[in-house]
Each structure stands twice: as structure tokens, then as C-alpha cells.
Amino acid sequence: xxxxxxxxxxxxxxxxxxxxxxxxxxxxxxxxxxxxxxxxxxxxxxxxxxxxxxxxxxxxxxxxxxxxxxxxxxxxxxxxxxxxxxxxxxxxxxxxxxxxxxxxxxxxxxxxxxxxxxxxxxxxxxxxxxxxxxxxxxxxxxxxxxxxxxxxxxxxxxxxxxxxxxxxxxxxxxxxxxxxxxxxxxxxxxxxxxxxxxxxxxxxxxxx
Amino acid sequence: xxxxxxxxxxxxxxxxxxxxxxxxxxxxxxxxxxxxxxxxxxxxxxxxxxxxxxxxxxxxxxxxxxxxxxxxxxxxxxxxxxxxxxxxxxxxxxxxxxxxxxxxxxxxxxxxxxxxxxxxxxxxxxxxxxxxxxxxxxxxxxxxxxxxxxxxxxxxxxxxxxxxxxxxxxxxxxxxxxxxxxxxxxxxxxxxxxxxxxxxxxxxxxxx
Numbered sequence: 001x002x003x004x005x006x007x008x009x010x011x012x013x014x015x016x017x018x019x020x021x022x023x024x025x026x027x028x029x030x031x032x033x034x035x036x037x038x039x040x041x042x043x044x045x046x047x048x049x050x051x052x053x054x055x056x057x058x059x060x061x062x063x064x065x066x067x068x069x070x071x072x073x074x075x076x077x078x079x080x081x082x083x084x085x086x087x088x089x090x091x092x093x094x095x096x097x098x099x100x101x102x103x104x105x106x107x108x109x110x111x112x113x114x115x116x117x118x119x120x121x122x123x124x125x126x127x128x129x130x131x132x133x134x135x136x137x138x139x140x141x142x143x144x145x146x147x148x149x150x151x152x153x154x155x156x157x158x159x160x161x162x163x164x165x166x167x168x169x170x171x172x173x174x175x176x177x178x179x180x181x182x183x184x185x186x187x188x189x190x191x192x193x194x195x196x197x198x199x200x201x202x203x204x205x206x207x208x
Numbered sequence: 209x210x211x212x213x214x215x216x217x218x219x220x221x222x223x224x225x226x227x228x229x230x231x232x233x234x235x236x237x238x239x240x241x242x243x244x245x246x247x248x249x250x251x252x253x254x255x256x257x258x259x260x261x262x263x264x265x266x267x268x269x270x271x272x273x274x275x276x277x278x279x280x281x282x283x284x285x286x287x288x289x290x291x292x293x294x295x296x297x298x299x300x301x302x303x304x305x306x307x308x309x310x311x312x313x314x315x316x317x318x319x320x321x322x323x324x325x326x327x328x329x330x331x332x333x334x335x336x337x338x339x340x341x342x343x344x345x346x347x348x349x350x351x352x353x354x355x356x357x358x359x360x361x362x363x364x365x366x367x368x369x370x371x372x373x374x375x376x377x378x379x380x381x382x383x384x385x386x387x388x389x390x391x392x393x394x395x396x397x398x399x400x401x402x403x404x405x406x407x408x409x410x411x412x413x414x415x416x
Contacts, residue, residue: 004280004305006273008259015256018249020241021234032299033228034260035273041226046258048223051216052242052250065214065243072212091240097212 009035061132063108063125065090073097073106080104082141084148085179086129086165088112088158092151104149107132112157113164124161126168133172143173151179154199217243269340271316271333273298281305281314288312290349292356293387294337294373296320296366300359312357315340320365321372332369334376341380351381359387362407 005013009031016027034042058064059071066072073079073093083104087093093106109124121127129148137143150165152158166176182200183192192200213221217239224235242250266272267279274280281287281301291312295301301314317332329335337356345351358373360366374384390408391400400408 004272005302006264006275008256008262008264009273012256012260015253019238019253021237022230026229028299028302029229030227031260032297034257035264035298039261042257042260045223045227046254048216048220049242049257050251050254052220052239053247054216056214056216056243064212065217067214089240090243091236094213094236 058108062106063110063128064093064106078103082136082146084129084133084146085151086148087151088153088161096151104147109152109161112152112155112161114157121164121168126165129165130168130172133169133174137172144175146172146174147177148174149177149179154181266316270314271318271336272301272314286311290344290354292337292341292354293359294356295359296361296369304359312355317360317369320360320363320369322365329372329376334373337373338376338380341377341382345380352383354380354382355385356382357385357387362389 012034013024013027013031016022016030017024022030034045055067056065057069059066059074060069061074062071064071064073068075080103084107085096085102085104086107086109087096088109088111090108093108096102096106107125107129109126109129111119111124113119113121113124133146133148136146148165148169150162152161152165162178169176180203181196182203183189183196189197220242221232221235221239224230224238225232230238242253263275264273265277267274267282268277269282270279272279272281276283288311292315293304293310293312294315294317295304296317296319298316301316304310304314315333315337317334317337319327319332321327321329321332341354341356344354356373356377358370360369360373370386377384388411389404390411391397391404397405
């Protein structure tokens with residue numbers, strides 16, 4: 001593109017452009033920022049990236065990111081072991097944990113069903129979820145005491161995955177719920193789309 | 209924030225959040241992307257960052273980024289040595305070079321006059337520009353043959369810097385021009401602000 005740019009700068013621009021959410025212009029700006037940054041900051045950034053995955057793996061229970069065999073959330077004995085929140089990605093766990101409102105355990109699917117992209121149930125951690133719940137029941141936990149909240153995104157793929165999960169989990173006799181859908185906080189009713197409004201009406205709650 | 213996150217992940221999120229244009233959410237998304245990336249890609253990114261500044265310096269003439277004492281543009285003998293384009297940042301050189309329309313030389317100020325931020329003429333490469341032109345004149349180039357295009361941004365600071373530059377350069381008897389201002393390509397006249405419209409009227413060109 002800009003043939004006058006030194007190779008090292010062009011390389012760092014190319015590398016940053018490959019990251020999600022960073023376009024070529026942002027990558028250029030970041031490269032110029034690095035050029036004006038002290039060496040210490042550059043080496044810290046470089047080092048932190050190199051060490052991203054060091055000593056990390058996915059939790060054997062919930063497939064969240066973890067430094068040990070099981071993640072901190074699964075190891076936390078104060079959390080409700082019979083309550084599961086099923087999410088698509090680790091980012092969703094971060095978002096839910098930030099609310100501080102959920103005191104159960106998670107299960108990260110690592111994706112959604114998407115036939116177009118060739119992603120079927122076997123590419124996701126769906127069977128692992130079923131096994132997890134079966135193990136609980138085998139440990140003589142009553143299936144009525146187990147709840148699975150399906151918190152996949154309210155997208156086409158997310159809803160399809162949610163439907164598929166209910167089909168798989170229903171025979172276990174457990175309680176299955178879908179995370180509430182409706183107007184987002186700060187949203188404007190007259191700007192909301194039809195699907196959102198329909199879901200908001202269906203998901204209405206009585207004042208107690 | 210998310211105390212369950214492994215330290216290495218939190219660190220890489222923090223480091224990315226410090227870069228321009230990357231918020232905490234984007235940094236999280238990038239960290240998760242790295243987590244799912246092959247080791248080779250991670251080490252390439254890390255390495256390219258570490259080597260950003262390696263062997264680089266600013267061109268002694270125009271203060272563009274360079275691998276040698278003088279940058280590729282200044283060394284290019286096919287370019288007009290009596291035509292200068294004065295810009296704020298190296299990014300501006302990249303943008304202008306992409307058009308392929310400018311065949312002169314650049315001069316990078318590395319900022320704009322901004323009394324609020326304590327940036328005066330001595331913090332910028334303004335005197336270096338004056339010396340550059342004086343040297344040309346001393347080499348018996350007629351001052352009438354020298355043109356300086358001031359291409360600082362059409363912002364308050366950019367305009368102030370442009371005015372200051374004209375004051376400094378006027379006594380040299382050279383031609384000083386300001387980069388054209390007006391409606392941007394694809395812009396909508398009825399959405400343009402008053403200043404842009406005024407500049408567009410002032411900057412009108414006759415059909416030839």
C-alpha cells in the first residue's frame with residue numbers, strides 16, 4: 001500500500017489488522033502510537049500477548065478459561081451446583097459475572113449451531129452439558145432441583161441452539177428456562193423492532 | 209473487574225485497552241480471539257510489536273519515519289525538491305501518498321500548536337522547516353520557485369498552526385498555499401456545516 005513505510009511498521013499494521021474489530025486505519029493509528037511509545041510499554045504489550053495462552057486451558061467441567069483443571073467458578077463451593085447458565089462464549093461469562101447477580105455455574109458451548117458454517121452439535125460442548133447433568137442426577141440430586149438457564153444470544157443461531165438444547169435436556173426431567181428477552185435498559189419502545197416488542201410482551205412480569 | 213479471569217488474560221486485556229481506539233470490550237474480544245488463535249499467529253503478533261521501532265528513526269530532513277538517515281521520499285530524486293507539503297503526523301503522509309497525486313516532499317511537524325496542552329512552536333519541527341527552506345535558497349534556488357503547501361487539519365489547532373507557519377515563512381519570499389477546504393467527496397451539501405460551506409465557496413475553481 002504505502003511503499004515508503006519501513007517493513008517493520010507495515011508488518012505491525014498488517015498484524016493488528018487481522019485482529020477482530022481493528023480495521024486498517026485503526027491499525028495504522030496503533031502503529032504510530034507504538035512508534036511514539038517508550039520501549040518499556042512496547043515490550044510489555046509484546047510480552048503479554050506472547051504469554052496469553054501460557055498455562056491456560058479450558059475447565060474440564062464448564063469449558064470456561066482456567067489456570068487449573070477446573071476454573072475458579074466451578075471450584076467455588078458457595079455457588080449453587082444445581083443451577084447452570086449455558087452461554088455461547090467465554091465473553092458471555094465475563095458479562096454475566098460483572099452483574100454479580102448469578103450465583104450458579106456456567107457451561108460454555110464455544111459456539112452456536114450453524115449449519116451454514118458446518119457447525120453441528122458435535123462441534124459444541126452440548127453432550128458434555130448433558131453428561132454433567134446426568135452425573136448430578138446419578139449423585140442422587142433430584143432432577144426437579146436442577147435448573148438450566150439457556151442464555152444463548154437472541155439471534156437466529158442462538159434461538160436454534162436454545163431449541164436444540166431443550167430437546168436434548170427435556171428427557172432428563174429438569175427445569176429449563178430461557179434468559180429474558182425484551183426491551184434493553186435505556187431502550188426506546190418506539191424504536192424497538194417487532195420481534196423485540198413481541199418478546200417483551202410475552203416476557204412481561206406481574207408487579208408483586 | 210472479572211476476578212475469575214486468569215491473570216495472563218487480564219493482563220493482555222489491560223495492555224490492549226491502553227492502545228488508541230480500543231475500548232475494554234474490544235480488548236476482551238481480542239483477548240478471546242488470541243485464546244482461540246494458533247500459537248504461531250500469537251508469536252508473530254508479539255514479535256512484530258516488539259520489533260516495531262527496531263532500526264527506525266525519524267528522517268533528518270522531513271521527520272517522516274525512516275530506516276536510514278533520510279527517508280525513502282527524501283531520497284527519491286524524481287520528486288520535486290522545491291515543493292513541500294507540511295503535515296501534522298506521519299499518518300497524514302500515508303494518506304497523501306495513497307492518492308499518488310503529490311510529487312513533492314513532506315515536512316512532518318509532529319503535532320500542532322496547542323497552548324492548552326503546553327505545545328508551542330519549539331515542541332514542533334517548525335524551525336527545522338524554516339532552516340530547510342533557507343538552505344534551499346542558500347543553494348541559489350530562487351525563492352519564487354519554492355512552494356509550501358500547508359496541510360494541517362482544518363481544526364482550530366490546525367488553522368492556528370497554519371497561520372503561525374505563514375507568519376514565519378512569509379519573510380522568505382516563497383509561495384505559501386493552504387490545502388483546499390470544501391465539501392468532501394460523497395458529502396451532502398445540505399448536511400455540511402457553515403464553516404465548510406463558507407470554505408467551499410471561497411475555494412471554488414473555475415472550469416477551464
